[in-house]
Amino acid sequence: MAEFIKTLGKTLGISFNRHCKIVYSYMTVTALLKINMVVFKFKTQFLHHLEMLVSRGYRYWFSGKIFTNEAHKVIALQTKFATQCSTDATENQRYRRRKKGLANSQLRAWYDEKNKQLLWILLATDGIHVYAEQLQDSQKKEKPYHSHRL
Known part of the structure; x- marks a missing residue:
């Protein structure tokens, strides 16, 4: 986690000593233009937080990953x-x-120290959304392949 913050700081040319604080098990990165992004340190707490958001109506999602050497993409x-x-x-x-x-x-993220990447997910509620075509429904039931008959 600290390595990712240092890489991000070098990319932006700023020091995160004043701009980064660790609160319990997640980190809030604050930098240019009042940017706040919650980055979880532990996968279990990240998944627990996602489960809580889904239960509150954030049922649509899409995700991606950013590698440590592409830290400038986090701010973008x-x-x-x-x-x-x-x-x-x-x-x-x-x-x-x-x-x-x-x-x-x-927008939530988890830093995977093992693979040196930041996994992010955008969760959305019902309603009009810019990325409506790309969003996947977390409550959509798909039939398993073994239930089909030939």
Whole structure:
């Protein structure tokens, strides 16, 4: 985790001593343009947090990964989702968006120290969304292959 933060700091040319704080088991990275991104240190807590968000209505998702040597993409990714999907919206802003029929989004990530990559996931609620065609439904039931008869 510390290696990823150092790489990100070198890429941006800033020091994260003042801009990074570890809160319990996840880290909030704060840098340019009021960027806040929750990066989990432990996979189990990351999955538990995703399960909690899905239970609160964030049932649509899509994800990706960023390798440590591409740390500059983290800031670009977070900025893109903050402007297009309002991932940095406050509780009141999310309430107003829901009343207008717009989808709310949450961006979460987990740093995999073993493979030196950042795995991110964008979760969204029901409503109008910029990435509606790319989103997958977490509650969609798919039939297993063995249940089909020939």
